[in-house]
Amino acid sequence: xxxxxxxxxxxxxxxxxxxxxxxxxxxxxxxxxxxxxxxxxxxxxxxxxxxxxxxxxxxxxxxxxxxxxxxxxxxxxxxxxxxxxxxxxxxxxxxxxxxxxxxxxxxxxxxxxxxxxxxxxxxxxxxxxxxxxxxxxxxxxxxxxxxxxxxxxxxxxxxxxxxxxxxxxxxxxxxxxxxxxxxxxxxxxxxxxxxxxxxxxxxxxxxxxxxxxxxxxxxxxxxxxxxxxxxxxxxxxxxxxxxxxxxxxxxxxxxxxxxxxxxxxxxxxxxxxxxxxxxxxxxxxxxxxxxxxxxxxxxxxxxxxxxxxxxxxxxxxxxxxxxxxxxxxxxxxxxxxxxxxxxxxxxxxxxxxxxxxxxxxxxxxxxxxxxxxxxxxxxxxxxxxxxxxxx
Amino acid sequence: xxxxxxxxxxxxxxxxxxxxxxxxxxxxxxxxxxxxxxxxxxxxxxxxxxxxxxxxxxxxxxxxxxxxxxxxxxxxxxxxxxxxxxxxxxxxxxxxxxxxxxxxxxxxxxxxxxxxxxxxxxxxxxxxxxxxxxxxxxxxxxxxxxxxxxxxxxxxxxxxxxxxxxxxxxxxxxxxxxxxxxxxxxxxxxxxxxxxxxxxxxxxxxxxxxxxxxxxxxxxx
Numbered sequence: 001x002x003x004x005x006x007x008x009x010x011x012x013x014x015x016x017x018x019x020x021x022x023x024x025x026x027x028x029x030x031x032x033x034x035x036x037x038x039x040x041x042x043x044x045x046x047x048x049x050x051x052x053x054x055x056x057x058x059x060x061x062x063x064x065x066x067x068x069x070x071x072x073x074x075x076x077x078x079x080x081x082x083x084x085x086x087x088x089x090x091x092x093x094x095x096x097x098x099x100x101x102x103x104x105x106x107x108x109x110x111x112x113x114x115x116x117x118x119x120x121x122x123x124x125x126x127x128x129x130x131x132x133x134x135x136x137x138x139x140x141x142x143x144x145x146x147x148x149x150x151x152x153x154x155x156x157x158x159x160x161x162x163x164x165x166x167x168x169x170x171x172x173x174x175x176x177x178x179x180x181x182x183x184x185x186x187x188x189x190x191x192x193x194x195x196x197x198x199x200x201x202x203x204x205x206x207x208x209x210x211x212x213x214x215x216x217x218x219x220x221x222x223x224x225x226x227x228x229x230x231x232x233x234x235x236x237x238x239x240x241x242x243x244x245x246x247x248x249x250x251x252x253x254x255x256x257x258x259x260x261x262x263x264x265x266x267x268x269x270x271x272x273x274x275x276x277x278x279x280x281x282x283x284x285x286x287x288x289x290x291x292x293x294x295x296x297x298x299x300x301x302x303x304x305x306x307x308x309x310x311x312x313x314x315x316x317x318x319x320x321x322x323x324x325x326x327x328x329x330x331x332x333x334x335x336x337x338x339x340x341x342x343x344x345x346x347x348x349x350x351x352x353x354x355x356x357x358x359x360x361x362x363x364x365x366x367x368x369x370x371x372x373x374x375x376x377x378x379x380x381x382x383x384x385x386x387x388x389x390x391x
Numbered sequence: 392x393x394x395x396x397x398x399x400x401x402x403x404x405x406x407x408x409x410x411x412x413x414x415x416x417x418x419x420x421x422x423x424x425x426x427x428x429x430x431x432x433x434x435x436x437x438x439x440x441x442x443x444x445x446x447x448x449x450x451x452x453x454x455x456x457x458x459x460x461x462x463x464x465x466x467x468x469x470x471x472x473x474x475x476x477x478x479x480x481x482x483x484x485x486x487x488x489x490x491x492x493x494x495x496x497x498x499x500x501x502x503x504x505x506x507x508x509x510x511x512x513x514x515x516x517x518x519x520x521x522x523x524x525x526x527x528x529x530x531x532x533x534x535x536x537x538x539x540x541x542x543x544x545x546x547x548x549x550x551x552x553x554x555x556x557x558x559x560x561x562x563x564x565x566x567x568x569x570x571x572x573x574x575x576x577x578x579x580x581x582x583x584x585x586x587x588x589x590x591x592x593x594x595x596x597x598x599x600x601x602x603x604x605x606x607x608x609x610x611x612x
Contacts (some may be wrong), residue, residue, distance in 0.1 A: 003497035007486070014485030014528075154492055218441070341481040346470025347498040348463065355498075 001354070008358035018331075019363060024323060026367035027374070029317045034371070035378045040306055042382035044299050047073075050186060055178055055273060056096065056265040058086060058280065061287045062105070064255050068294045071262040073187045074111035078104045080258035084196075086286060088256065093279065095272040096265040097122075102199045107157045110145050112192045114199025114260075122266060125188055129245040130179030136201065136249055137241025139194045143183035144387070153179055156240075157192060159202045173202045175238035185383055187273050200258050201241070201249065208238040208249035239378050287319070363391035392418040392552060392584040393439060398448035402436060409434055418551075421575060421585040426604035432588040435604065436554045440473050441465030441587070453551045469499040474545030474583075476574075476609050478557035480537045482529040482544075489525040492516065492543045502548055509573070515543045519573055535566035543576055546581070553578060555587035559594065573598055 012019040039076025050072050059067040060080035062261075069075035081104075090098035099122055102114035117132065119125075133140050139157060141149075151157060155177045175194065183189055200206050223230040238245045251258075265288070267273035280288040332339070339352055380384070395414035409431040416422050423524055424432050437443045438450055441457040442465075453472055460468060482491045486567060490497075492512045496504035516522045519539040521532070539556065545553060553574070559567040572593060578585055578591045587598070595601050 007490075007494075007497055010487075010490065011485045224518055337479075337481065338483060341477065342485075342494070342498055344437075344440070344475055345495055345498070346473075346501070348464045351498050 001358070004354045004358040005350070005362070007355055008362055011355075011359055012362050018327070019366075022327065022363050023366045023370060025320050025324060026364065027370045029313070029320045030367065030371045031312045032373050034375055035299065036306060036309060036313075038092055038375065038378050038382055039385060040302065042386045043302070046186070046383070046386050047295045047299065048292065051295040054264065054266055056276065056288055056292045057291055058082075058263040058265055058286050058288050059092060059261065061283075061285065063288065064289045064294050065298060067287070067289060068291045071101050071264065072291055074103050074113060074191050076106065076111065078261055081261055082263075082286065085256050086260070086263050089262055090265050090276070093276060095276045095279075096267040099264040099266070100196055100260045101262045101264055102196055102259065104259075105202050106160045107192055108140075108149060108160065110149075110190055110192050112139075112159060112194055112199065112202065114194050114196045116196060119193070119264070122264070123184070123186070123188060125184055126182040127179045128182040132178070133178045133193070133195055133198075135241070136195065136198055136206075136246060137173065137175055137190050138178040138198070140179040140181055141177055141193070142181050142191045143188040144189040144384075145192055146180040151177055151180075153177055169240060171202075171204065171237070173198075176241075185387075187387060190387060196258075196260070197251070198241075200251065200255075202258070205253070205258055206249055206251040208241065208245050211248065296343060328356070332356070349363045392416050392453060392517055393422070393586070394449075394451040395439075396449045396451075398438065398445050400434065400443070400445045407431070407434075411435070416575075416584060416586060419579075419582055421578070421597070421599045422587070423598040423601045424586065424588045424591075424604050425590065425595070425601060427597045430605040431511055432448070432604050433556055434447070434558055436586070436588060439552075440469050440554055442469070450572060467499065469568055470495055470499045471501050471548060472551045474548065474553045476538075476551035476553065476555040476558040477541055478560040480529070480534075480541040480561075482537055482541055484529050487526050488532065488540045491529065492525075492547055493543060503599065509545065512543065512547055515546060515577075516540075518577065519543055527596055534561055535563075535570060538562060538566070538570055541571065542570065546574075546577055549581055549583075551583055553583055553585045553587075555585065555589075557588060557590065559589065559591060564593070567591065567594065594609075 001123060040310070051068070051297070054072055057067055059071070060082045062080050065268050066075075066077050066079045070077060070079055084100065087098045087100045090096055097118065099116055099118045100114075101119070103111055105112040113119075120132070127140065128143070129146075141151060146152065149157070157175050157177060159173045159175065161172050175192075175198065181188065181193075194202075197206060199304065213365075220231050221229060222232040265276060267276055277288050280286055342352065343349070393414070393416040393487075395411050398409065398411040398414070398584050400409040407429070424435070426432050428474070434443070438445055439452060439517070441459070441460065442451075444458050448458070449456060452468075455468055455472075457465060457468060477527055483494065486494065489512065491509070493504060496502045496508060513522065513525070516525055519542060521536050522544070524536060524540070529540065532540065542558075555574075558574075559571060563571060575585070575597065585598075589595070
């Protein structure tokens with residue numbers, strides 16, 4: 001068999017173009033469904049583990065999936081906003097701890113998550129570099145954000161404008177990075193965390209500007225009486241919160257009606273959970289969802305789609321196998337003279353078959369090795385792949 | 392070396408008939424077989440080599456009744472005792488010249504590939520003037536060099552009988568003579584026998600005996 005393998009190896013090496021095409025075809029047809037399986041398993045694992053660890057979510061009536069995807073995985077499809085009163089309502093029940101979430105803005109493609117400090121305890125997130133945000137305009141960032149944007153504590157990030165053509169819309173805010181979180185292998189690695197009030201500053205509910213009373217520039221003032229000073233559009237608005245201007249930042253209106261996208265509710269026990277859910281059953285403004293129920297439904301749909309993809313891959317696989325068989329048959333025809341020669345020299349038909357079998361074995365082995373290597377790469381990177389491309 | 396008695400052979404669905412009442416080649420003889428195309432020269436070589444078996448009659452090569460052997464026995468006998476040289480050289484393009492020469496040893500358990508064989512292959516290549524081409528592939532060789540490599544392949548197992556089927560048919564006149572000389576020198580050293588089918592009348596004077604197949608054995612349709 002060693003001699004057959006040696007001769008077969010020489011043949012596949014000499015015909016490297018044909019061999020490469022065959023190996024690539026076989027590898028791809030084996031790799032695709034297996035890689036899909038690995039990625040889906042990892043997706044399921046990540047989706048489920050985060051969902052299972054998030055007891056209840058309260059948000060505006062509408063798509064439960066949008067609410068879960070935005071609140072747990074920081075998907076950029078923001079659900080309809082609710083207001084801060086929702087947090088107070090949950091806390092008033094004394095059934096659960098309420099953590100507000102406002103996930104609407106982005107910075108350089110990464111989601112800005114406005115929340116309270118309770119969120120970090122709830123997710124058991126640790127600071128690896130720097131410190132937790134303490135002032136308005138400060139941010140702590142996930143490990144992947146820090147790595148990909150090469151940002152360290154002391155650096156800064158600018159929020160992306162909502163709409164470049166909406167001059168009355170959300171202005172970019174330069175935020176100071178106070179800390180970097182330790183890697184948690186979750187969507188938190190890809191998020192930029194700010195205090196809720198900083199998120200509201202990004203939206204324009206809070207702002208800082210030059211002091212009109214102390215201003216020496218009369219052209220800034222549109223109207224002035226004993227009680228109020230009205231500025232015109234020339235008024236300098238701060239786009240960065242610094243030690244010098246932080247005192248000028250202020251919020252207009254009642255903060256209890258400021259927007260958030262969800263309330264993450266952590267009931268004290270199962271009974272509290274059931275009672276809290278019961279309170280929202282007939283609510284016309286809010287919905288309460290169990291994320292793991294929503295994700296389970298999502299996974300069922302994903303696996304249905306996966307079955308369709310697998311069926312397509314199976315059909316393509318059959319076509320590929322038939323093509324490979326055809327290639328071998330045509331190859332045998334081309335090599336008829338060679339087979340005839342070695343038969344005349346004294347080679348048995350069995351040895352001839354063994355030579356061909358050795359060629360197929362080498363191609364299959366090479367394909368299996370390549371496929372295994374690719375699958376190993378997918379396996380070790382599946383977490384990152386899922387976080388980057390699916391969640 | 393070769394004794395044929397009362398040989399009869401025909402192909403299925405063909406009017407071709409081969410009748411050889413008796414035919415003998417003595418050991419060490421260099422015999423040329425001539426005859427028109429379709430007269431059965433190559434069929435005769437195939438019968439002697441045991442590639443095909445006759446309907447009637449006996450074929451005895453080097454004391455072995457080849458036609459009486461089973462398939463596997465004929466193959467083992469062929470690869471150990473008979474060297475084939477073909478008109479188109481029939482070297483495998485994906486093997487180096489060295490691997491082509493050693494090829495019979497790699498495709499049959501009847502031959503044992505060891506260091507002595509490797510050494511003999513190199514000596515043979517040196518004698519044939521292609522020692523510097525052993526690592527080349529056949530497409531890097533001239534036609535004459537390819538045929539010399541094919542002869543090395545045929546001679547390496549030290550066969551008792553060389554069957555050459557139009558072995559010089561694809562060579563220029565200068566190479567024809569050179570290669571025939573090389574083959575005959577080596578055959579003389581090994582005390583082998585040569586049975587060569589040829590259409591080349593210029594070469595006939597180099598052989599010990601010439602047989603016109605058609606004329607002597609009345610072969611044909």
